[in-house]
Amino acid sequence: MGQGQGDYTEFLQDGQSIAGAMEMNPMVPQEVPSYWMVYFGADDVDKQHQKAVGLGAQEMLPPQDFAGGRFSILSDPQGAAFGLLSMSRR
Numbered sequence: 001m002g003q004g005q006g007d008y009t010e011f012l013q014d015g016q017s018i019a020g021a022m023e024m025n026p027m028v029p030q031e032v033p034s035y036w037m038v039y040f041g042a043d044d045v046d047k048q049h050q051k052a053v054g055l056g057a058q059e060m061l062p063p064q065d066f067a068g069g070r071f072s073i074l075s076d077p078q079g080a081a082f083g084l085l086s087m088s089r090r
Contacts, residue, residue, distance in 0.1 A: 008068075017087075037073075039083035045070045048084050 011019040024034065042048040046063045049072045053059055060081060061073040069087040076082065 037081055037083055039071065039085040042084040042086050045072055045084045045086045049074065052084070 008020055008022045010017050049063050052074050056077045057074040060075055063072040071083055071085045073083045
């Protein structure tokens with residue numbers, strides 16, 4: 001992943017990326033259990049992030065670049081977390 005991040009494992013099916021996994025970030029408290037988070041593909045993470053916030057989502061992590069593209073993390077009005085993701089073209 002990025003500098004200071006753990007290794008990222010990508011799962012492929014028929015050559016297409018379908019999931020990814022990495023170690024929990026060290027800044028996450030020890031009592032937080034392991035979890036899966038859904039990321040929705042977005043052509044424009046910033047635009048979709050603002051749209052989601054306008055529709056009631058709570059920003060957890062603002063849009064930002066990482067080695068593989070751009071992403072953000074939000075939660076819906078019921079508290080379920082989700083991400084927006086745009087991968088760089090290979």
